[in-house]
Amino acid sequence: MIGVWTDVGALEDIPRLRSRVVTTAEVDIAVFRTADDKVFALHDRCPHKAGKLSQGIVHGDSVTCPLHNWVIGLADGQAKEPDEGCSRTVPVRVENGRILLGMDAT
């Protein structure tokens, strides 16, 4: 359940094909902006060795982890073959140029 939508900044605060981090008490969340202005959010941990996905190269709807080049799908957090694993996704939407993250109600 999404408890609240939290405004974390403007779309323009993230350059295209880059990511920036939202830090919370529990986890770091990487927010990505693709070349065509789609925005995705994942926990900033590669399922492999917890590499910071926010520091990877963004291409298409994927990011390549900087530690060992795993490629993670931004929409579902799934590692691309032949690797296997999943980074947790965080609900995100853009309204009037503002990025809103869906935070757990709990």
Add this chain to the structure above:
Amino acid sequence: MNMIAPRRNRLVLVGNGMAGARALEEILQRAPGEFAITVFGAEPHGCYNRIMLSPVLAGEKTFEAITTHPREWYEQNDIELIAGEEVVSIDREARLVVGANGTTRPYDALILATGSNPVVIPVPGHKLPGVISFRDIADVDLMLQASRTHKRAVVIGGGLLGLEAANGLARNGMDTTVLHLMPTLMERQLDPVSAGLLKAELTRRGMTVLTEANTKAIIGEDRVTGVELADGTMLQADLVVMAVGIRPNTTLAKSAGLDCGRGVQVDDGMRTSDPAIYAVGECVEHRGAVFGLVAPLYDMAKILADRITRTAESVYEPAVTGTRLKVTGIDMFSAGDFTGDDLTEDVVFRDAARGVHKKLVIRDEKLIGAVLYGEAKDSAWYFDLIRNGTDISDLRDTLVFGPSVGGGEAPGVESLPDTAEICGCNGVKKGTILTAISQHKLTTVDAVRARTKASASCGSCTCQVEALLAHALGSDFDASPKIKAVCKCTALGHDAVRAAIRAQQLKSIPAVMQALGWTTPDGCASCRPALNYYLLCEWPAEYRDDSRSRFVNERMHANIQKDGTYSVIPRMWGGVTSAAELRAIADVVDKYDIPTVKVTGGQRIDLLGVRKEQLPDVWRDLNDAGMVSGHAYGKALRTVKTCVGSEWCRFGTQDSTAMGIALEKMTWGSWTPHKTKMAVSGCPRNCAEATIKDFGAIATEAGWDLYVGGNGGIKVRVTDLLAKVTTEEAVLEYAAAFMQLYREEGWYLERTAPWVERVGIDHVRSVLADPAQRASLQARFLESQRYAQQDPWAERAAGAEAHEFQPLAVVS
């Protein structure tokens, strides 16, 4: 009764060869984590592909390339590997194995995969130094050593193994003679006609082949000097390789009291006479037969795994096996019964001019055996007919011409049924490969190999796998593997992309992708950094670096560590520092509470554990003390390592420190295809290790010797001499020109060592020896340095790229 904590069943494998390792793979596939596994191997390394020893001997492959299970594999699968310790006894009562060094391991289930031993003919002199067998990598090393210091080799045994050894020794420059007891070579695989063709081919390659040659004695005092035959012939020899056959290694099993005949006897479920002990591979005797080829071993591994994990009650059924000879350039295959008898009919095709001979043996309108010599491309088709017992009466007229007679084009794998076995070693069928290709969208042989294991063992079916790929993918298959594509986003190679950037005046990454038909909207993590570098190198004044196409370290101008913190290394010109610099570094460490300070291998100081948001402040403080980025994170000029040289050293002939500083001042900040390191030594003692650097200078009385293309690291390569010069200006001129040539010709992520090997040192020397070319390369280098020598730390400390260092938001 005591409560016992649940524990995993303990499985011990004795023998770390191909059969044993395959059995483990099959077991892990069926029941990961069920067993706590220990492996004993007599050889001091992980498992390697023994079939590929001949290519290693012939210099076509490295040992690393044939290693199938490096030590990491065992670690990753939580397997204890005890390599280099032979197991000497089994206590079946206590269920315990004991190693030669006294290591003991208890077991609930034990697998024996002790393999086989080479047969040694006990003629006089068989124990002399210089008499060896051909069984493991240590034997190959011995042969390679002998070939460097000795001239004449005699190989006893003209079977598969002996001929492979002989070919390898001849390739290493030894005068090689093959002695074979029987009238024809490889009589178990070849009919007399093919054997004759083979003998002629080996003779043409410079080997001497003596058949019906019965070895009487091996001659020598301290080392072998010759071989005496029964007919009195004396042959000179510095090395004798015995390759007359193998015998199952039953020593351990016998001493443990297990039933043994020629091998360790097993039932159809690969179980020995002790139900807790299994056996697999060449040590096994099953229904009276023993085994020496890889395909049956892999089948056994499957059955064993089914049984030991209680997955299935499967039964081992021996199958017809085929043999390919792995002597490069000789195409040969045989399978089934090719001798024939009164009830069989032969179909024979011979083209002596092309060296082709085919013999097919037919009984009751079924193919029961085949020998193909000189042309074995249809082997899979014939092998399939033999194994399926297909009625060939309709095919008989054209059987000998293969499956596609009259079709014009070469037959190829598309005519095979899905059940046809493509990879004999791993038992992979055509249908399995096609399914894998379509299900997983495989496009390369490597990918097919990784998925299905087809062509992963002896590799002789690689071209069939390739043909299947081409057939399945149609025009999507890039049939020119010679050109290495930049990445999967394009079929173009690095050189083609660079040529297009220049010719079509492409000046941005999207422009390159657009013009060259990239298949992805914005590339991938492989091609984007490559294109960014190529554009930067081609248009130094105009191109605006795309930080989003930089690997994290180059974007952050610091090295990311495994915990997500960074390391910071300021430049220390020529490895020289001062009290003021050291004091400033110490202050930074205290102020930012930096956990680790380490001296690097490149004569600098590394500050480890700096948090991302601290980086600009750390850099500002270092800048204030006069220090700039050391580019320790970049595909760029790293360090220039120096010795103290003539200023202090009693041996020094030139001022190597000042020379190193001058080189570093000229080259710092330049981006290169991969990292670039330099060193300057003040005398030929070479304390700065300049001969394993990308560019090295070593002082002599007369001036400087310049070296290029060296590398430490994984694959050590010693530099090649580039030139001898007399002045410091000439050192700088050559260094700049060399850097630029590498920048313009090297592929992205290609160090100078592989680049020099790819283009040849003669090419590099001849370009740089030409004063006009040298001057123009130097000019291009210095021009690009005008734009490159900006300290990235200072820019960021002043506020550039601030978004990289600060979180988007902090949510509490």
